[in-house]
Amino acid sequence: MSKSDAIIKDNILEFLVNDPYHAFTVENLWENLGQPCKSLLHFKILTDEMQNNGNQYFLIIENPPFISFAKNDFTQDFLDDGGFTAIQAKHASNEQILLKARNSEAIDRQNQFVINNWKAKMAPWQYYTFWPLLIIATLSTGFSIYKAFNTDDQKIIELRLEMDNIKETLQDQSKNISNFNKTVDLLIQNDSI
Missing domain, CATH: 1.10.10.10 (Winged helix-like DNA-binding domain superfamily/Winged helix DNA-binding domain)
Known part of the structure; x- marks a missing residue:
């Protein structure tokens, strides 16, 4: 109206x-x-x-x-x-108040958008700390994954080495025993003569 x-x-x-x-x-x-x-x-x-x-x-x-x-x-x-x-006049006044409220809400939304954008951006110091930390974390993760998959092979290799060592030790002891037996046999034969 x-x-x-x-x-x-x-x-x-x-x-x-x-x-x-x-x-x-x-x-x-x-x-x-x-x-x-x-x-x-x-x-x-x-x-x-x-x-x-x-x-x-x-x-x-x-x-x-x-x-x-x-x-x-x-x-x-x-x-x-x-x-x-x-x-x-009252209706026009109410419309002006409503219009001012809408404008202030729009300004508040715009300010909040700007604040949120500002918060979402990284500061320069964050760039310098972010990338090295990301690289270290990636390398650590890769190394952990590598270790997780290669642990069984490493254990098998270690067990084989231990078995080879034991085998060599047993062979040495076996040789020593056979040498000892030969020596004992020779001594017995020499005593019998």
């Missing part, structure tokens, strides 16, 4: 207050007010808005096919409080 529409609606109510003994149809109001708006259709739209938004401030007399308007006990009080012009 524009301010000019609110003024026209207040003029309708003032006209009804000034002539309290009659009820007026939309067409009669339009003519008696001197055709205050662009067309009769626009005037009908305004009276429909009045019926929907402020019907407690005047009487609506329905006599099909006509609808008539007249003043009631609240019409003058409503006009004294500012009428439809005050409602329009």
